[in-house]
Amino acid sequence: MQIAELIPTRKPFFSLEFFPPKERETWPRFFAEVEKLKAVNPLFVSVTYGAGGGTQANTLDVVTHLKRELDLEPMAHLTCVGASSAALRGFLEAISRAGIDNVLALRGDPPKNNPDFRFEGQEFQHASDLVRFIRTEFPAMGIGVAGIPTMHPESASLDDDLKWVRHKVDAGGQFVVSQLFFENELFLTYVKRLRERGVTVPVLPGVMPILSMKSAEFIATLNGRAVFGGFYEELERAFAAGGDEAVRALGLARAVAQVQGLIDAGVPGVHLYTLNRAEACLAIVDKITFP
Numbered sequence: 001m002q003i004a005e006l007i008p009t010r011k012p013f014f015s016l017e018f019f020p021p022k023e024r025e026t027w028p029r030f031f032a033e034v035e036k037l038k039a040v041n042p043l044f045v046s047v048t049y050g051a052g053g054g055t056q057a058n059t060l061d062v063v064t065h066l067k068r069e070l071d072l073e074p075m076a077h078l079t080c081v082g083a084s085s086a087a088l089r090g091f092l093e094a095i096s097r098a099g100i101d102n103v104l105a106l107r108g109d110p111p112k113n114n115p116d117f118r119f120e121g122q123e124f125q126h127a128s129d130l131v132r133f134i135r136t137e138f139p140a141m142g143i144g145v146a147g148i149p150t151m152h153p154e155s156a157s158l159d160d161d162l163k164w165v166r167h168k169v170d171a172g173g174q175f176v177v178s179q180l181f182f183e184n185e186l187f188l189t190y191v192k193r194l195r196e197r198g199v200t201v202p203v204l205p206g207v208m209p210i211l212s213m214k215s216a217e218f219i220a221t222l223n224g225r226a227v228f229g230g231f232y233e234e235l236e237r238a239f240a241a242g243g244d245e246a247v248r249a250l251g252l253a254r255a256v257a258q259v260q261g262l263i264d265a266g267v268p269g270v271h272l273y274t275l276n277r278a279e280a281c282l283a284i285v286d287k288i289t290f291p
């Protein structure tokens with residue numbers, strides 16, 4: 001079922017994001033973690049593609065397993081950067097055959113091993129090109145798009161960024177999933193600005209619990225420190241005082257406060273970046289009071 005049809009049926013809800021582990025031998029353990037998270041009753045689960053070297057085949061196999069064996073509603077992430085329409089069509093046909101009804105349509109990042117890569121001349125230059133392609137060739141497919149509350153690093157201004165999110169939605173994006181953030185105000189202001197821009201579709205906040213200093217450092221490398229607000233310095237102080245145990249406690253407490261604050265502010269649901277670990281997510285959800 002399309003996620004856009006599911007969203008109005010339950011409020012608030014949780015959705016969960018996973019990445020396909022690279023080593024297939026570890027998949028049984030990974031699926032066991034996912035199974036534990038069924039206790040959260042996720043509205044949908046999403047599976048990344050490409051980021052960290054994952055392959056399209058891994059994403060396809062994971063979403064197929066989550067649908068057929070675990071009876072979940074999966075959404076496959078799909079990037080279009082450097083891809084041909086034939087390759088994208090092949091993937092979309094394969095997930096359709098597997099009974100997958102939803103895709104998160106992304107541009108993706110330029111290949112790191114090709115410094116000469118240029119977007120100009122590519123068949124797909126923006127996520128909106130992929131959204132339009134899916135809408136035309138796979139009209140039954142549900143489509144989500146990405147939003148970055150701190151704005152995409154390539155955007156000239158937040159206003160410019162918001163304009164292009166609106167463009168993706170106008171092309172057929174049915175809901176927006178946000179990049180992780182650590183200050184709720186940042187997300188709530190972002191939604192307000194999208195509404196002022198005429199974006200009326202649901203915007204789902206992405207929340208990630210920080211469980212180690214290494215993970216915080218990795219996120220800062222990927223997204224810049226701006227994404228943390230002042231939280232990075234708090235994590236550094238915790239690490240200096242009590243190592244990763246203190247970081248994990250602070251990270252979990254922050255995620256609980258964020259999720260509770262977002263639910264109290266009336267978001268439709270919260271998208272949890274699970275890092276493929278059930279325990280932390282279960283600990284967070286356990287502490288939430290629902291209206």
Ligand code: FAD
Pocket residue numbers: 047048049050051077078079105106107108109125126127128146147148152153154155156160161162164165167168177178179180206
């Ligand atoms: P776009 O919407 O195309 O935006 C990219 C930039 O181009 C922005 O600056 C935007 O303002 C600008 N822009 C957009 N349209 C136009 C236009 N028509 N004309 C001019 N400028 C335009 N990456 C992965 O590789 N795999 C994943 O699984 C993955 N999952 C993600 C999940 C979420 C929730 C998020 C937020 C990001 C994810 N990413 C993933 C990262 C994403 O691929 C990168 O952020 C990428 O750099 C941009 O993708 P996008 O879909 O936001 O691109």
